Amino acid sequence: MKYVVMKSRDIRENLATEQFLMNNKDFNEPLVLFYIEGPCIIVGRNQNTLEEINHDYVKEHSIVVTRRLSGGGAVYQDLGNLCFSFVVNSDDKNFGDFKSFTQPIVDVLKEMGAKTAEVSGRNDLLVDGKKFSGNAMYTKNGKTFSHGTLSYDVDLDVLTQALHVNEDKIKSKGIKSIRSRVTNLKPYLLPEYQNLTTEEFRDILIPKLFEKNSIDEIKDNEYIVTDDDQKEIDKILEKYYNNWDWVYGKSPKFTVKQRKHFDMGTIDIRLNIENGMIDDVKIYGDFFGSGDVSEITTALKNTKFETKDIQNVLDNFNLDNYFKGIPKEEIIKLMTP
Structure with missing residues (x-):
């Protein structure tokens, strides 16, 4: 041996x-x-x-x-x-x-x-x-x-x-x-x-x-x-x-669900992940905002499910227009691993 x-x-x-x-x-x-x-x-x-x-x-x-x-x-x-x-x-x-x-x-x-x-x-x-x-x-x-x-x-x-x-x-x-x-x-x-x-x-x-x-x-x-x-x-x-x-x-397809209540409303995030990439995103909640969150979900599709990649996408949006009064860093935390 x-x-x-x-x-x-x-x-x-x-x-x-x-x-x-x-x-x-x-x-x-x-x-x-x-x-x-x-x-x-x-x-x-x-x-x-x-x-x-x-x-x-x-x-x-x-x-x-x-x-x-x-x-x-x-x-x-x-x-x-x-x-x-x-x-x-x-x-x-x-x-x-x-x-x-x-x-x-x-x-x-x-x-x-x-x-x-x-x-x-x-x-x-x-x-x-x-x-x-x-x-x-x-x-x-x-x-x-x-x-x-x-x-x-x-x-x-x-x-x-x-x-x-x-x-x-x-x-x-x-x-x-x-x-x-x-x-x-x-x-x-x-x-x-x-x-x-x-x-x-x-x-x-x-x-x-x-x-x-x-x-x-x-x-x-x-x-x-x-x-x-x-x-x-x-x-x-x-x-x-x-x-x-x-x-x-190489991870099998999976779903991430994250929900949090804030003073200005509740955000409920659902992400379907396939081959490590965001395949689909749904955002629910009773928050307020003048923007349409579908613009964010569309932009996130086909993004690598990694904090820095998701943050790079979200940096293109003024998140206060979509989630009024909810801190940006809290929203990013909800959407990332």
Whole structure:
């Protein structure tokens, strides 16, 4: 088995690296990848991105959002999380057989003190009945990867806020995440493993997977990403993981409903979004204005459902003529993610 330790702390580059190594390298043996990244949310291939995230919180805290190739639900990660990914020939494993990939990880964690760690349900790893790992799988061109998270010391307060969204606000047919009780591994490990950095935790876990005592004993098994590899990885990064159309535009058709009462009247906004673009807009309410709001709804059609794009359209109107006495910034907030 070969392994790769990714140096980047950007989830988008790491997912691009995973995709490149899966599709463009033939190691003739299993490959396991390890990566750590800054605060980010990764939504599943078939999910509505905006339905999974607390957009205001994510924007305020500069949390990276991207979409992965594999299915499953949205996950939050930060520098307290270690990701792993096994890449094998499709013939070697049955698609959906998460246990065959994750059991070696569970065995190592038990050795490190997490005695109640177990594979549970379809694709989760639990300790004392609480989830510390979610896993997803993807297959293409004779290769399969199964990747998962290991919450060692994740900020769970941020996780719960970043992934919280008002279900009354957005309705779609996207695959919704199932919220579970989550925990970190750190308090369940032996004392000598409870005060590590995530990197130190990784460097202890990797050799144990190889049934060795230290990372130095398995250096011959490490694959180092080359400069030529990196050029191709950068192309994948821009095509997919750093591309608005991939992250947001691939969301299933959905409806946004926002309503707010002001001293000068109530505004009720309904937007139909398809491929990340505003397909239709309706504005209802008991507000006053000399202008016809249909002029605004017509102008908004085919606009990207992004704050800056919607604001650029609305900047062409004197909104006080349409919504008398209601602050412009409040109207923009109602119409944007």
